[in-house]
Amino acid sequence: MSRHNHNLFDSANALYGNSRRSDASSMSDEPFPGPREFTLPLHTQTSSDRISSSDFTESEEQYTNSRAASSTFQRSSKISSATSNSGDYGDATNLVAITEGQRLVIAIDYGTTFTGVAIVFVPVDEKTAKLSDIKVLREWNSSYNEDKVPSAYSYTKPRASEEQWGASFSEDAEIMVYTKLELDAQESVIGELDMILDNLDGMKDLSSEYVVSSKGEPDYTPKKPDLVVLDYMKKIFERVWKYLGVYDQALLLSLPVDIIITHPVVWSYRARNATYRAVTLAGFNGDKFPRLENIKMLAEPEAAAVYTARYLKEEEPDKTVLEKNDTFILCDAGGGTVDVVTFRVLETEPSLELEQIGEPHSRKCGSVFIDGEFKTWLRDELLGPDDYEKLEPNSKKRIKPHSTTGRKMRDVMKSFVEHKCRFTGDEKADHRFTIELPAEFEGLSIQDYVDEGLLKLDCNDMMLLFEKCVDEIVALVKRQEKEVMTKYDDQGIARIKSILMIGGFGESIFLQNVIREQMEVNDITIHRPATSWSAVLRGAALYGIDKSRLKNYVRTQRFPNYYAVARDTEETQGAGLAQYQDPITGKFMGKSRLTWIVHRGDLAFEDWNLSQETLLAFTFRENDEKNFTISIYKYLRKDNILPTRVRPNDPELENVLAIPISFSNVKLDSLDMYKSSGAREPYYQCVVSLYLTWRNESLEATVVWNNNVIYPVTAKMTLLGKFSRTERYERKLQRKREEITKDDQQAQKQAEQRERLAAYERERRERELLADAARLEKKLELSRQKEQEREEEKRRANAALQAELAREKAEELERAQIRHDEEIQRLAAAKFRDNQEAQIRLARERRLREETEQQLNKERNDRERARLAEEARQQLVKARKEAERRAVERQKEEEERKILEAEKKRQRDQLEKHNNPKALQELRDLIRERYELDMEIYKLGIKVTPSNRDVVEKLMAKSDEILQTIRSIVEAWNEQSFEQELEWEYAEQVKERLLAPGKRIWATERPWPARPDRTGRRGNLRGGRGGGRVSAW
Template structure:
């Protein structure tokens, strides 16, 4: 295969530019960026120096943690939020710790299994979007400081590009338009972009699965797969703190590199944080009658489990120890001796088990959904990336359990935890993925002509309406987009159906399988000249205009355009998603 740099295209812009990828993770976050020079292949840089961890050379991730005071003002973030002096001040002054805040943005249809634990309270006068925006602002400031301090003439560089910086925000595969809208609003709140159409257009979105794919390409992983276009697919499994994001792809060309998504991407809440949650629930019961069973002690022991035992665990037959205290800490009744808590390997394996089962089930589903592209006749590849990928136990268990499916699991030697941030820059620059699969069905409500012989129609008879043209119609039918009668403001809801592969005939507004994806809204008054008069029932005149709304689902965020007939010509107008859960615009 060609070296990674050979798969990349030179920047086609006319002036120097800067693109920043912000990977806000559930537990850890990172930033990558590229200075775009006209005619040159972009080089990806990582922010490797953050406040509070300057002593750790090359560390590219910081904890996704903040502290707020009682007034709701942020006082510390990232590595600084875990500094001993900050922790002491937080306790003395009653600060609120904001963590796992990314999970608050999740779609309502994605349920959390927290083992009885709840997400902590939000800071005073703050919404989940505000908190996310505060952390984006912190990452952005860290990035500015890093670039100005690291690059030659860094301050002049920043001054030249700061008003048109392009941003790429990554999110789990399961996030949808509503979550992208919240993230865009957070970027405005955090001061990354102005609250204008031009400002919002500087935000791009990419799923963590697709970003991880681009990172794998950049790192030259699985060169045999990338250099051999065939019907055989491969999977990218991004195992992070909160989610496991599984995506399936196939190579369609190598010069240039062209990759297609071959199954709807999957996303499950089974990341490493849930291993820790299960461990804490177990420890709470185990230490219930011990002096080490207090909430503060449990928090400390669980944190030490995260930092040591969870990361090193590799054999369920070996005894495991959580080093959390001094040699004087002892309670033999619960297995504590010399400041260490003893657990069996089987107990620790149980903390991991639901996450491993979810990953295996998701990969099986991807193989089935690929409709034979990822087949079991030859060994297929799963590229395991993300912070959780560093777990020896997760890696070995996936290898063992997927071997009967003739699926080989591999992970890069390079640092996998920064794959999403690097890959997001690769996505912005290279766009290797040429086709994507929709996970759900999308449609709109329309009026269906009443059929007295259809029992479902008869059951809805009380909702019949009659248009000027005469037909008796029923609302709530599920179908493709059709025009409405008003010419002032056109508005239509795009509905999402998650109930399977059979197209539903009706919209069940209270059912969990249905939800509103977004609203498409446009001022159609300039089209009035194209309206045609018609004679309706009882001789009444009504007006019609032929137009359609087209939604482009092939990108990482939705685009739409409206088409209408004027003097026998089809005219088009493209408009984009805004920060108000809608796709909106005005015809020029």
């Protein structure tokens, strides 16, 4: 058993009262020793205490070597403060010696549950480093000394010396946890709806009463998730900067610096941009590090793989886990996400080289979701909604896995997480995991589970709580193995030999045992390095040291300006300036509104094509002009107060790109037809996608409509003028194209070879089937011949008998027929004579009648033809008139049908637009923005003056507009809008709470009373001296 067989695979232990053992902790004989315990609040020391030298893990050998080199170290690094601060940092000789000619690498791993930082000093020309050279920051809050610190933050005012972040919180703190999950859209509609409900719980359903009672400073922060992350990262930077503060600042600031930021393998641009902005704005930027060379973003599995492989090779060489050409799966199981990637070992000597095989896969099924399963079980199966609400208020209808956690639930979760970390699945049948419930449940007893307020779970109960997350992880691993072996089996890729488990959840013995059991049939072994919890962090540092290794990383830059697209947008009448009523649609439109698609400081990738899509709608009637222009503007000022519309001759905006769009050649029959109540005639609408692609150093525009490019990439503009690497990028792109071409040719040859082998195999099988069929046919033919012979013998006997009988009967019939024929001939002769005489008489009479009838018919026919000709002429005239009438009716019906279908399609598209995770994330952003604006309006409104009233007015108009948008979105929801019953159940709660009364309409409910003017009438605050500082709150 590894000496590091312990775990804290989510932030709950630190939040609920536990500290996690570091990767360098001592060996334990327990199956799963688990973390040390301490009790919140964590404030045994003040937040201003210095970070000691124990902040970073360091071996005994390093300690001895550093002491031996202390005199050289002090001379070379010139750490003037080391001696004076020895009481704060301990013996200065424990610090790493830095000299000129070195560079600094900082690795940052911001996780759902924990965050870590690693620092390493290496020579500028050095491409590798010892694993022991990587220093992991370990002292964070007061006495919390672990490799990572909980990703948690609180805006609740501290009671004493609590720091309200990481692992130091007051007992009444409302703690923001799992904020990383809010940076990106959730994987499902239910997940997003659940997060919206969680936000509404904290925001008290946007109630104006809550705004007043909180005085604009609520415990549940109005800040958006990215700003919460920023505040948290500022605390991280403070600790890093304090550690670096012991070095000679002039020397430190002269060193080149590289910063590596890790992220999940499946992570949207929006989430990556939010993380990047938080890290850089917190202090990890060129202002603090003048010689900052690169900020790189790296997928977590990439970082974990290189470190884990090196660790197993160097620290556990006797196990020979990885050899040349071996293929292994890396499973990075953390608190929020689980990433699974396959790698192949290209070389082991002189240095380790890895190659990624296939595509990575990721799911949000980390250990925090086990906590959600536990809470659901408590509410639905054990306590019931009413008693459960005593633990977690406002949770009768749903569990709150995100955002915040209260004191009572923290106490329960503290014990649960301890058991979760130690659970192996091999416990004895009579073993019980005990959890003490709060005082309200002291007398509660439930058969088999609760005894006088003491909750008891057995092994099967724990397995059920783990089941969903573990099953999803196993499915990820199996899918990865199947895809790799299916796609690459004919390319000489060796079978998958092992699975490397890293991350906090990866330390779970139960998870390892389940994966081992599932994969044993394929002879795949499971391995976990002792430092698996910080493998991503340490691997990121290795990537920063060896730049030649960086093949799949993303180098970043910051955009120096703001860029927006101008368009007319539909608005509520009177909601803004520069409005007009569209003569085509009859709707009120805001003219030249700006949609900001790039903000100054946003993440700009090098050597990576990022396309930002913006949807634009163009409307026109049949005889209207069908040529349009899309304008892109650059904001010239450096502040973040962005204009909302284009004003004539505005010196702050520069039109940098005009894109001509034409629909003149489009057949109107292929377009959807619309007709609104305010429109005089039907109109057509085309919705195009504008892609602004940042490639290398320029912005390229492409417009796509109906899956066709209608504006090719012909216009470019310099966006990042200060970057001058175009030629190098072009050569690099050319090499990539050549490599892709070569790979395509090789793949084509292999595909042809596989086709030939498959054709040969099919031909061989066809020959065997034909031979078998011939043998069977021969046997059947012999059987048929014998049967035919027997039938022939019977037939001949029957034929002889029948012939004799037929001969006798024929003779008798022949004699009778002769007699009969003679009689017939006599009678026929007599009848023939009579008929001849009668026919002669009738012929004379018939000729006479026919002559008379022909004369009469001729006269009648002449009269009838004349009548019919007149009727036909009249009917033709009538038919032409009827056809013209019906054609007009059909045209009207077709237009109405098209309009109806277009309206149904628009409604359907509108519902689909608002009922997917990404759209619901945008709704969540709107709710958060309304909450933030209400708090800001309150703080400004209680001390409004004539000078700041305009600002408040604008904020109120914006807040009302957002509320109207929110309501219009949810009002369109119905049961048919959602695929699952549970989705509609959650959506109905969101709809009910957002449409409930109690939300202030600022246009009619001002935050100040009207003031009497000089005439004694109630007037507004504008004009007049001594504008009152009065409030209607």
